[in-house]
Amino acid sequence: MRIGLLGTGPWARRVHAPALAAHPGFEFAGLCGRNAEAASALAEAHGVPSYPDPEKLFADVDAVSVALPPSVQAGFAVRAAEAGCHLLLDKPVALTVPDARAVHAAVERAGTASVVFFTLRFGAGQASWLAEQTARGGWFTAHCQWLGAVFTAADSPYAASAWRLEKGALWDVGPHALSVLLPVLGAAVRVTAVAGPGDTVHLVLGHASGASSTLTLSLTAPPAAAAGGVGLELRGEAGAARLPERSESPAAAFGRALDALALAAGGGAAHPCGSAFGLEVVEVLAAAEEALRTGAAVLL
The missing domain is CATH 3.40.50.720 (NAD(P)-binding Rossmann-like Domain)
Structure with a gap:
């Protein structure tokens, strides 16, 4: 091809x-x-x-x-x-x-x-882990954090990115978190959001399955805080399951x-x-942006 x-x-x-x-x-x-x-x-x-x-x-x-x-x-x-x-x-x-x-x-x-x-959806360890957790089901809640230092580290190749400067972590690393949470917990039906320091944002999602999830996203974390700052944990009937760490290049x-x-x-x-899933992710991000703007929960 x-x-x-x-x-x-x-x-x-x-x-x-x-x-x-x-x-x-x-x-x-x-x-x-x-x-x-x-x-x-x-x-x-x-x-x-x-x-x-x-x-x-x-x-x-x-x-x-x-x-x-x-x-x-x-x-x-x-x-x-x-x-x-x-x-x-x-x-x-x-x-x-x-x-x-x-x-x-x-x-x-x-x-x-x-x-x-x-x-994360195409990582060797992450893809198989995701399939296992989706098949297992019974998840009650989840938390994902993605702390990056794109705008605080001295050598980031993406620090000059105009769209990242404008839209921040919500739109840059938020899609990564949603790409894992949505397949496991189901479509998001309710979003609330609170702004943190810099471009940091905290989200709470209600899912169609009845489960809930929280996300902490940032590109402006101090470099020391961003070290090892990517992780996701599920908790449910099977106990706790943690996303394997990335061990290969993008x-x-x-x-x-x-x-x-x-x-x-x-x-x-x-x-x-x-493209259908790409649209779903954008719908959640847009709802989160609206929740940040209004301070109210947004229904999808």
Whole structure:
């Protein structure tokens, strides 16, 4: 399967491009970026052509991997789907519910496959753990914390990200937490939110299953506080279960997302992390943002 890349930022350079070049089931066929100089440099590094026009890239490939800010990802995803390309998207798929809904609608109309890359959902240890806990059921409550130091550490490659500066941890690491909580506890039906220091936010979710969960999310934690600051614990009829720690690079997990896209594009069932789930995550994030703004619980 021929696949193209949209984007030339740190995530594209560190994860998407190397994984696309290394995957035996895909031919990395070219890329397109809004920064022509960066696009030429990245294309040269991987021996692929740089396309000045995304529509020409779409016409030459079977699938597109999107490593763009979520503020523009949705528009390009719709155009790629309309051109008949399968989609490997990044989280969150958009920053508004209408934009996320447009992506899912375009995928449905085109009949193309879609996968949204959530690192935890495609991690080797995390994926199998998640399947086990979902099958086990009987969960009463859960807590997830994701403390990052993107804006406090001296060497973060993502500190200059405009959309992260604007939207903060809720929209950056919130999707990771939701990608694990929602499959295990069920859809969120009620969201409350309280702001903490910096961009820190605390969420309480009520789930359709009757379970509840709490989330603590931050990109502005002190570096010492952020060390080991990612974790999730479930408690229920089976006792307690803790998410295994990550032990591999994001590129390795991304390779499994590519496997999933190939399977879905080859006639397999729609992947659980497809555009429909991407829309569900955006709906919860938007509800949490509204709860922060109003100070009241929001029903979904």
